[in-house]
Amino acid sequence: MSKQIQVSGLDAYYGSHKAIEDVSMTIEPRSITAFIGPSGCGKSTFLRTLNRMHEVIPGARVDGKVLLDGEDLYAGTVEPVSVRRMIGMVFQRPNPFPTMSIYENVAAGLRLNGRVSKAQTDAIVEESLKGANLWNEVKDRLNKPGAGLSGGQQQRLCIARAIAVKPQVLLMDEPCSALDPISTLAIEDLMAKLKDEFTIVIVTHNMQQAARVSDRTAFFNLAEQGKPGKVIEMDETSRMFTNPSEKATEDYITGRFG
Amino acid sequence: MTAIQHISTSRRIKDRVVQGLVYLAFALAVVPLVSVLWLVISNGMSRFDVEFLTHSMNGIGARDVGGGAYHAIVGTLEQVLLASVISVPIGLFTAIYLVEYGNNGRLSRAISFFVDVMTGVPSVVAGLFVLAFWILFLGFSYSGWAGALALSILMMPTVVRSAEEMLRLVPVDLREASYALGVPKWRTILRVVLPTAFTGIVTGVMLAVARVAGETAPLLMTVFFTNSINNDPFTGPQMGLPLFVFDQAARPNDTAVDRAWTGALTLILIVMLLNLVARLIAWWRSPARGR
Ligand SMILES: Nc1ncnc2c1ncn2[C@@H]1O[C@H](COP(=O)(O)OP(=O)(O)OP(=O)(O)O)[C@@H](O)[C@H]1O
Ligand SMILES: [Mg+2]
Numbered sequence: 001m002s003k004q005i006q007v008s009g010l011d012a013y014y015g016s017h018k019a020i021e022d023v024s025m026t027i028e029p030r031s032i033t034a035f036i037g038p039s040g041c042g043k044s045t046f047l048r049t050l051n052r053m054h055e056v057i058p059g060a061r062v063d064g065k066v067l068l069d070g071e072d073l074y075a076g077t078v079e080p081v082s083v084r085r086m087i088g089m090v091f092q093r094p095n096p097f098p099t100m101s102i103y104e105n106v107a108a109g110l111r112l113n114g115r116v117s118k119a120q121t122d123a124i125v126e127e128s129l130k131g132a133n134l135w136n137e138v139k140d141r142l143n144k145p146g147a148g149l150s151g152g153q154q155q156r157l158c159i160a161r162a163i164a165v166k167p168q169v170l171l172m173d174e175p176c177s178a179l180d181p182i183s184t185l186a187i188e189d190l191m192a193k194l195k196d197e198f199t200i201v202i203v204t205h206n207m208q209q210a211a212r213v214s215d216r217t218a219f220f221n222l223a224e225q226g227k228p229g230k231v232i233e234m235d236e237t238s239r240m241f242t243n244p245s246e247k248a249t250e251d252y253i254t255g256r257f258g
Numbered sequence: 259m260t261a262i263q264h265i266s267t268s269r270r271i272k273d274r275v276v277q278g279l280v281y282l283a284f285a286l287a288v289v290p291l292v293s294v295l296w297l298v299i300s301n302g303m304s305r306f307d308v309e310f311l312t313h314s315m316n317g318i319g320a321r322d323v324g325g326g327a328y329h330a331i332v333g334t335l336e337q338v339l340l341a342s343v344i345s346v347p348i349g350l351f352t353a354i355y356l357v358e359y360g361n362n363g364r365l366s367r368a369i370s371f372f373v374d375v376m377t378g379v380p381s382v383v384a385g386l387f388v389l390a391f392w393i394l395f396l397g398f399s400y401s402g403w404a405g406a407l408a409l410s411i412l413m414m415p416t417v418v419r420s421a422e423e424m425l426r427l428v429p430v431d432l433r434e435a436s437y438a439l440g441v442p443k444w445r446t447i448l449r450v451v452l453p454t455a456f457t458g459i460v461t462g463v464m465l466a467v468a469r470v471a472g473e474t475a476p477l478l479m480t481v482f483f484t485n486s487i488n489n490d491p492f493t494g495p496q497m498g499l500p501l502f503v504f505d506q507a508a509r510p511n512d513t514a515v516d517r518a519w520t521g522a523l524t525l526i527l528i529v530m531l532l533n534l535v536a537r538l539i540a541w542w543r544s545p546a547r548g549r
């Protein structure tokens with residue numbers, strides 16, 4: 001249930017503005033890959049090209065190849081909707097559906113995509129909430145609105161919602177940036193658990209977090225101000241944080257940046 | 259280092275003056291509203307009885323007491339309902355197109371422009387248009403349906419504008435959350451965007467209904483006029499409450515003028531009742547209910 005992603009020569013644009021240029025990398029299955037880099041260097045943009053969410057923005061487009069286990073996601077006949085079913089996403093700000101209960105939020109992906117029996121849905125909802133370490137906190141109030149949870153709980157609800165559709169890859173854009181240390185730890189534990197099943201990609205501004213959870217790390221940066229973002233270096237996380245080959249990576253990681 | 263400053267006397271005075279002006283403006287705005295309500299209620303109560311609500315004006319002589327507005331109430335309800343049935347779907351689809359699919363392109367700007375133009379169409383003109391096109395040109399007869407057509411012309415731009423505003427208020431985050439689950443766009447609109455905007459859209463529709471329920475001019479030219487009950491909005495002249503008020507108020511007898519006041523009161527009550535129903539629907543659908 002876990003797939004490899006190979007990206008080659010990828011450019012992404014917002015209208016005429018080129019946000020990232022010539023990104024190539026391999027993201028291994030059953031592992032956590034972290035993206036780090038300064039604000040505005042195109043981490044979110046790149047992440048969103050991986051499940052064809054980039055093109056949702058008016059005027060945005062992508063050049064290059066993204067292969068999911070060898071299949072090009074940007075081939076002309078590929079249905080973007082089916083790509084997004086296989087590659088789930090968790091956003092920086094928790095965004096549960098405000099009109100839906102906790103249960104409905106988790107079931108949203110299943111229900112919105114077609115008919116599933118009640119018993120099946122019940123089972124998947126419970127399994128996903130357990131998977132997101134949220135079950136014990138919400139099992140008595142599944143019919144209460146999802147928006148009534150705390151920020152950290154909402155974020156875990158969004159993770160439960162994302163894993164309920166059983167994607168092969170899970171993309172997370174700064175999933176902990178709005179959370180307290182305890183919720184952050186809960187989500188990091190969760191990632192460690194989920195990586196047995198999913199390919200996980202996480203964007204983070206927190207170096208310790210990248211070092212703690214990820215297997216491989218990619219460092220993004222702008223070549224210079226006003227130029228598109230690039231991948232400067234990508235390697236095993238342990239190597240990146242102890243002995244990076246690029247000076248810029250070392251400067252960024254040690255906080256001597258800019 | 260700056261010291262903590264205290265509010266100066268002149269600022270305090272200004273604050274008081276502006277506060278006073280705001281209260282005054284509020285009072286001035288409320289005076290007409292309250293006095294209209296008071297007039298309508300005090301004058302309308304005398305004939306607000308069972309006969310008024312259950313009888314028509316059929317066979318009521320010029321100086322007779324009694325009679326009622328049943329035929330007009332039925333007419334107004336049917337005409338407004340039909341007008342809503344026409345204009346709400348069209349208005350809603352237009353708003354969905356503008357917000358979700360238009361991308362501010364040429365077509366969506368043209369539509370926006372025409373909606374603005376429609377907003378400015380005087381109600382008489384809407385009535386004249388239906389009279390000229392539906393009745394004189396196509397040769398259909400006066401009917402409640404023709405009145406509903408005229409009313410729907412007036413309703414549509416209001417529905418489009420309010421629905422558009424509500425749809426734009428739905429955060430992009432929610433749409434993206436839905437897309438990221440692999441939900442197609444149309445389904446996202448149907449299951450995520452519309453339910454989120456539902457309360458606001460209902461309120462907007464109710465405002466549009468309230469606006470057209472009291473229109474007299476377009477009805478005058480399209481439903482014509484009758485004193486008897488006509489339950490069928492598609493054939494023959496009908497009545498409407500605004501027309502009833504207009505007609506009774508123009509008669510020289512006190513009994514007729516009383517009926518006009520009661521007709522006005524009934525109209526206000528109907529609009530208020532519809533609003534209440536809309537609020538209930540909105541409350542019943544609101545996510546806060548479960549909390
Ligand atoms: N919707 C958009 N429209 C136009 N330009 C955009 C849009 N979103 C991002 N950009 C631009 O693309 C570039 C990369 O942005 P992106 O959001 O990918 O950066 P990031 O690395 O995720 O930054 P952060 O760490 O602050 O989240 C920036 O120059 C940004 O201004
Ligand atoms: Mg970002």
